[in-house]
Amino acid sequence: MSDNLPPGTASRRAALRLLDAVLRKGLPLEAALDGAARDLDRGDDRAFAHAMAAETLRRLADLDALIDSATKKRLPDDAKARFALRIALVQALAMATPHHAAISTVLSLVDGGPRRLVHGVFSALMRRKATLPETPTLPPAVEARWEQAWGSAVARAAARSLAVPPPLDLIFAADRIPEGLEGVGLMPRHLRLARGTAVAGLTGYGEGEWWVQDISASMPARLLGEGKGRTALDLCAAPGGKTMQLASAGFDVTAVDASESRLARLRENLDRTRLKSEVEVADVMQWQPPAPVEAILLDAPCSATGIFRRHPDVLHRVRPRAIAELAEGQKAMLARAADWLKLGGTLVYSVCSLEPEEGEQVARAFLASRTDFALDPVTLDELPAGVRPNDGILRILPGAFEEQGGADGFFVARFRRK
Numbered sequence: 001m002s003d004n005l006p007p008g009t010a011s012r013r014a015a016l017r018l019l020d021a022v023l024r025k026g027l028p029l030e031a032a033l034d035g036a037a038r039d040l041d042r043g044d045d046r047a048f049a050h051a052m053a054a055e056t057l058r059r060l061a062d063l064d065a066l067i068d069s070a071t072k073k074r075l076p077d078d079a080k081a082r083f084a085l086r087i088a089l090v091q092a093l094a095m096a097t098p099h100h101a102a103i104s105t106v107l108s109l110v111d112g113g114p115r116r117l118v119h120g121v122f123s124a125l126m127r128r129k130a131t132l133p134e135t136p137t138l139p140p141a142v143e144a145r146w147e148q149a150w151g152s153a154v155a156r157a158a159a160r161s162l163a164v165p166p167p168l169d170l171i172f173a174a175d176r177i178p179e180g181l182e183g184v185g186l187m188p189r190h191l192r193l194a195r196g197t198a199v200a201g202l203t204g205y206g207e208g209e210w211w212v213q214d215i216s217a218s219m220p221a222r223l224l225g226e227g228k229g230r231t232a233l234d235l236c237a238a239p240g241g242k243t244m245q246l247a248s249a250g251f252d253v254t255a256v257d258a259s260e261s262r263l264a265r266l267r268e269n270l271d272r273t274r275l276k277s278e279v280e281v282a283d284v285m286q287w288q289p290p291a292p293v294e295a296i297l298l299d300a301p302c303s304a305t306g307i308f309r310r311h312p313d314v315l316h317r318v319r320p321r322a323i324a325e326l327a328e329g330q331k332a333m334l335a336r337a338a339d340w341l342k343l344g345g346t347l348v349y350s351v352c353s354l355e356p357e358e359g360e361q362v363a364r365a366f367l368a369s370r371t372d373f374a375l376d377p378v379t380l381d382e383l384p385a386g387v388r389p390n391d392g393i394l395r396i397l398p399g400a401f402e403e404q405g406g407a408d409g410f411f412v413a414r415f416r417r418k
């Protein structure tokens, strides 16, 4: 980056590239980071670029409404000026960046282009003392979809949850929680720490006593119960949060995932926690186990719309067509996995999705097609206070644990082979 650009311009350029990757190319934010931040050497610059892009995606509808209120002719959605204004405004209005720094670092990115327009719109909004609403506005298509599926109270809770960063949930390998960690336990082997807590340096990390996992994501493995003397397959296992839970519950686990790089993280997690699992790099649509097992956890690939607080890109790039395609894949995986279970064995199906097509409808189709399986209803005493089973399945929606900091959206169903 040349010296005559204001300091900090490179991180804004990376943020613009990230937004472009998500909004125009439909890529996940995390997958776009390496490419977008290629000229940033420092970790904190990368983190700042990521934070600007993520906050813009959380606030996109409101940022665009402000931009539209200050332009005579509506800027096209993909106009460079709109992208630059979003980045300048999100810094000034949501990230406490001084106005001068927010705009000067962005103007150099539109040199030779709509510089005057960007400067004029930004200055007009600052003179007007524009603000963002306390509760972010969901993208209209998402709001309509979730209102239809879950009602307007849930859609409103989802919007509220976008305004605050999620807390930090730790899951422990044993019942004893090491001293020196302050938090609230919502379940055994769980501790919720204040939002913004840095993981590095927390008691017990180096010793492998815990890992980071949202309370919701910890539920599927819990619903398989005690594992002593039982074999389990963890299908679609990487990076291994649920594998570690199953291993620490005593299961003899085999973790299967198609992604070598994600399995490298699973292996690191197992090394750090000194927990044991067999690991198979394989596509579950091709692979099969040498013998049937007593328990299967299928945490299937999904739209991930349940983790929109951490990954706000899903709000903008997941379309109904992708949801329908994912649901077909999930049905096929579930049908295949079911054949690997012993009679009397237990199968848990989960997705971090807020779309009924990937949850309730997959479970219903499975039960309709497999008379050798029955729903094994989840009971109230298996769940943390504040969530209830719904017709024997676990559906965690926005608004759950709201006073304690919320939770990821999840679907979990448990089946027994008759």
Ligand SMILES: C[S@@+](CC[C@H](N)C(=O)[O-])C[C@H]1O[C@@H](n2cnc3c(N)ncnc32)[C@H](O)[C@@H]1O
Residues within 6 Å of the ligand: 235, 236, 237, 238, 239, 240, 241, 242, 243, 256, 257, 258, 259, 262, 282, 283, 284, 285, 299, 300, 301, 302
């Ligand atoms: C929701 S993530 C799993 C998270 C994991 N269960 C955990 O708790 O850490 C879905 C995983 O499915 C894997 N996957 C996708 N398609 C697959 C396939 N056909 N066979 C095996 N794994 C697959 C992905 O690589 C990804 O790691």
